[in-house]
Amino acid sequence: xxxxxxxxxxxxxxxxxxxxxxxxxxxxxxxxxxxxxxxxxxxxxxxxxxxxxxxxxxxxxxxxxxxxxxxxxxxxxxxxxxxxxxxxxxxxxxxxxxxxxxxxxxxxxxxxxxxxxxxxxxxxxxxxxxxxxxxxxxxxxxxxxxxxxxxxxxxxxxxxxxxxxxxxxxxxxxxxxxxxxxxxxxxxxxxxxxxxxxxxxxxxxxxxxxxxxxxxxxxxxxxxxxxxxxxxxxxxxxxxxxxxxxxxxxxxxxxxxxxxxxxxxx
Amino acid sequence: xxxxxxxxxxxxxxxxxxxxxxxxxxxxxxxxxxxxxxxxxxxxxxxxxxxxxxxxxxxxxxxxxxxxxxxxxxxxxxxxxxxxxxxxxxxxxxxxxxxxxxxxxxxxxxxxxxxxxxxxxxxxxxxxxxxxxxxxxxxxxxxxxxxxxxxxxxxxxxxxxxxxxxxxxxxxxxxxxxxxxxxxxxxxxxxxxxxxxxxxxxxxxxxxxxxxxxxxxxxxxxxxxxxxxxxxxxxxxxxxxxxxxxxxxxxxxxxxxxxxxxxxxx
Numbered sequence: 001x002x003x004x005x006x007x008x009x010x011x012x013x014x015x016x017x018x019x020x021x022x023x024x025x026x027x028x029x030x031x032x033x034x035x036x037x038x039x040x041x042x043x044x045x046x047x048x049x050x051x052x053x054x055x056x057x058x059x060x061x062x063x064x065x066x067x068x069x070x071x072x073x074x075x076x077x078x079x080x081x082x083x084x085x086x087x088x089x090x091x092x093x094x095x096x097x098x099x100x101x102x103x104x105x106x107x108x109x110x111x112x113x114x115x116x117x118x119x120x121x122x123x124x125x126x127x128x129x130x131x132x133x134x135x136x137x138x139x140x141x142x143x144x145x146x147x148x149x150x151x152x153x154x155x156x157x158x159x160x161x162x163x164x165x166x167x168x169x170x171x172x173x174x175x176x177x178x179x180x181x182x183x184x185x186x187x188x189x190x191x192x193x194x195x196x197x198x199x200x201x202x203x204x205x206x207x208x209x210x211x212x213x214x215x216x217x218x219x220x221x222x223x224x225x226x227x228x229x230x231x232x233x234x235x236x237x238x239x240x241x242x243x244x245x246x247x248x249x250x251x252x253x254x255x256x257x258x259x260x261x262x263x264x265x266x
Numbered sequence: 267x268x269x270x271x272x273x274x275x276x277x278x279x280x281x282x283x284x285x286x287x288x289x290x291x292x293x294x295x296x297x298x299x300x301x302x303x304x305x306x307x308x309x310x311x312x313x314x315x316x317x318x319x320x321x322x323x324x325x326x327x328x329x330x331x332x333x334x335x336x337x338x339x340x341x342x343x344x345x346x347x348x349x350x351x352x353x354x355x356x357x358x359x360x361x362x363x364x365x366x367x368x369x370x371x372x373x374x375x376x377x378x379x380x381x382x383x384x385x386x387x388x389x390x391x392x393x394x395x396x397x398x399x400x401x402x403x404x405x406x407x408x409x410x411x412x413x414x415x416x417x418x419x420x421x422x423x424x425x426x427x428x429x430x431x432x433x434x435x436x437x438x439x440x441x442x443x444x445x446x447x448x449x450x451x452x453x454x455x456x457x458x459x460x461x462x463x464x465x466x467x468x469x470x471x472x473x474x475x476x477x478x479x480x481x482x483x484x485x486x487x488x489x490x491x492x493x494x495x496x497x498x499x500x501x502x503x504x505x506x507x508x509x510x511x512x513x514x515x516x517x518x519x520x521x522x523x524x525x526x527x528x529x530x531x532x
Contacts, residue, residue, distance in 0.1 A: 179529060264383070
């Protein structure tokens with residue numbers, strides 16, 4: 001078990017020369033429902049954790065609570081499944097109404113062999129179009145992805161700026177699976193205030209050679225880092241990242257989506 | 267621009283109740299060549315950064331320097347390309363000798379449309395089988411992935427234990443592309459001393475509902491977090507992660523590879 005870190009430990013006589021990034025979980029976010037003031041909940045959680053926002057901080061917020069705050073939830077009792085949804089549901093052993101919601105949220109089915117992998121209306125390729133029944137009260141309610149996660153992130157960043165006076169970047173994240181590799185990782189589905197891709201093309205390595213194909217998906221790496229502290233079952237859906245240096249910019253997370261024409265795996 | 271963090275800032279009166287993870291870059295790793303004592307280089311870099319290892323720390327080490335220390339490099343002048351390599355190279359506008367090295371490192375070509383995506387002998391699916399010419403001195407030398415990155419990680423972890431007295435987990439990382447999403451992210455290709463997948467199946471969310479499909483690829487999230495501080499061109503290929511809680515375990519990073527039979531995208 002890793003020891004809890006001690007901020008005042010003498011083993012950390014870090015002179016400031018060593019680049020350091022810190023990740024703080026902001027626990028104690030209450031159950032979120034439509035219309036709840038999410039920004040206030042996050043500011044209150046930070047205050048309880050004795051953390052004051054600083055310009056340059058990055059807040060990674062789990063999609064689930066953004067969706068709930070925006071009312072992007074669906075009651076399955078209100079859904080009448082189509083024949084297509086019923087057929088898919090039979091094959092996948094799923095609730096036909098839940099499958100119908102996935103179809104409603106999708107522009108295209110990518111695979112339906114063992115799991116339903118679709119392309120959402122935003123263009124994200126993921127299981128079940130991001131429709132999820134975990135961490136939702138009640139047995140017949142599912143959450144959708146936010147309608148426009150980049151716009152949600154922009155609104156949240158503006159609200160944090162207004163209420164704290166600090167320029168805080170926002171990433172809205174969800175856990176997606178990957179081909180070829182097992183397990184989910186947290187990725188960025190919405191972003192505001194920071195670059196989502198870091199283009200190193202044209203820069204040179206330490207031997208002076210051009211780095212030819214290097215574009216780093218830093219918003220996804222930031223989301224993944226935050227994922228380490230977002231324990232799904234324990235209600236800590238917000239993580240603050242401090243010390244990561246970036247040039248403030250509005251760049252949507254949808255920029256990360258690989259254009260279909262260039263994608264060899266759709 | 268994010269402000270540099272100040273360890274003694276009063277805005278960090280963190281009581282210890284807030285889970286916190288810290289990432290330190292260990293700069294000043296010298297150019298690594300075959301037979302160089304990598305563990306000593308890392309210990310020296312940590313000492314210069316005034317960081318003392320603690321049990322539970324996780325070292326993420328870029329594949330490149332492990333490969334160099336192990337002599338997993340190839341001089342292209344020694345390579346005679348096959349007709350297949352020449353044909354692929356013509357189509358992809360690449361050096362036929364470099365393509366031959368990629369074929370040598372691969373058990374199967376997955377795609378060769380715009381880029382050469384192969385399955386390595388380890389089972390990793392990535393561009394160019396991980397063969398890379400950046401951050402290598404000389405124009406005709408390429409690095410390979412380590413022969414057995416899990417074994418390399420295990421050896422390194424044992425050496426850190428021996429020399430520091432601390433139980434330090436090791437992840438060997440490389441930057442891989444993904445279908446559907448642009449940009450590279452840092453992932454784990456070797457691991458020792460920590461779980462690579464965190465299986466939350468059977469655990470319950472805050473509403474008591476079973477989390478059905480949740481396995482988190484935590485070694486990849488740790489590698490991605492470290493990737494934020496591994497600036498490719500600036501020679502900081504080692505990142506220390508502190509404060510992430512895990513149960514020590516030997517679990518190979520190859521466990522992350524999705525079995526071909528279950529993979530819908532090969």
